[in-house]
Amino acid sequence: MGLAFAVLGAGTPVGGLAAPKLIGRLGNKNTIILGLTIQAAATGSLLFINTSRASLIIVLIGTFIGGVANLAAIVGFMVTATTGLPDTEQGLATGLTTMSQQIGITMGIPVMSTIIAASLLHGNGNAPQQVLDAVLPAISINAGLCLATAVLVGLCLQMRSALPTEAS
Template sequence: MLLVNVPIGLLVLALAPKFVDESPRRPGRLDVGGALTSVLGLVAVTFGLVRTAEHGWSDPTALTALVSGVVLVVAFVLIEARVKAPIMPLRLFADRARAGAFAALLLIPMVTMSMQFLIIQFLQEVLGHDALRAGLAFLPMAAGMLVTAQNAPKLIGRIGGRSTALAGTVILGGGIGWLVPLAADTAYLTGVAGPMLLVGAGMGLVVVPFNIAIMSTVDPAESGVAAGVLQTALLAGASLGIAILSTVYAAGLGDHPSADAIANSMGNAFTISLAIVALAFLIILFTMKGRRTSGLGGW
């Protein structure tokens, strides 16, 4: 099924040189140490978290992976502070608003991607949807994100980026909070479609201002690396979120999970998700500037 992406990717690869101007090339050296420690560190932490879902927190392999991952991440930060051409220049985090945007972009995907993973389980294991029907059930989420993402730039120009991001976080939190009391007899239309609509709408209002806050405040020479760190934050947040919240979910299932156990375990995971959304809200509130300007980068 995923092979459908291959021809699309090849088409983009063929057409990109005709429509996208190549950025000026700059001399530099590959940050091998940073690349290895960052990748291995994230893989080790993610593996350790996922393994705890099956073997518990006392599992030696899981603990070894987690400790090794943390050590590698610390080593990565130390390397980035010393090398001449780091893959993640620490100066990107010198600006408080930009650092807050990076942090929020790590936290928000932890919630949204985990929600999608969990809801798929609910739709198929509890409501009995097949794969196609379960996929179509996510249309409200896509619709909500499409509408708000298209209108987010206008809203940012009127009320500012911070207010837009705060509003999106509240809407997102409302959708996650709606899912906390999920039960085995919850109907799709009344208990799943509505929350997904709110989560999608919140995502559209949150991601756009964060992208603007990051990309509009960096030096043009560092726009490429800033975009790379932005995408890494999104993907790392998604991976860590699924690893952490699937562990919380799995902890309450037992050997032969019933529909009630599945729903209750998801409620526990969504409660943790709501706390993560609250943390993202506080980061936005206290790190991003509240002034209004006419430009899209105004916070």
């Protein structure tokens, strides 16, 4: 299972290298939306795993693609949050965006763990299948949250771009 974390870790630098190209081609907003949508699909692919060893292929591919997409979305988020700010506010904006990511991680892990733990309480007694049955609802929620966030980003950044600027 440690291999899955290594593959995820290998995907993130690829996403970091791809993100500037995506931002240049698609723009910040669309890079975030694309990254989160692909991350949702990659996470959703994990719903097809089972207790067979062959499922490891789905896990490795899904986590790699999810890692690439996640970091592309993060870079787009950071660029969006800091673009157009005076130099004196760049550090504050970077700190706030980084803090928001850390809050998401800090809240997300316990929530997903609680979902898994609650599912384990109603297990069938077959340990590998019981763990899988407990993990799948958390995977579903994680994929759904990625997709919902992509929609919210699209809507919120659309509204932001429609607002008049100070120079208007």
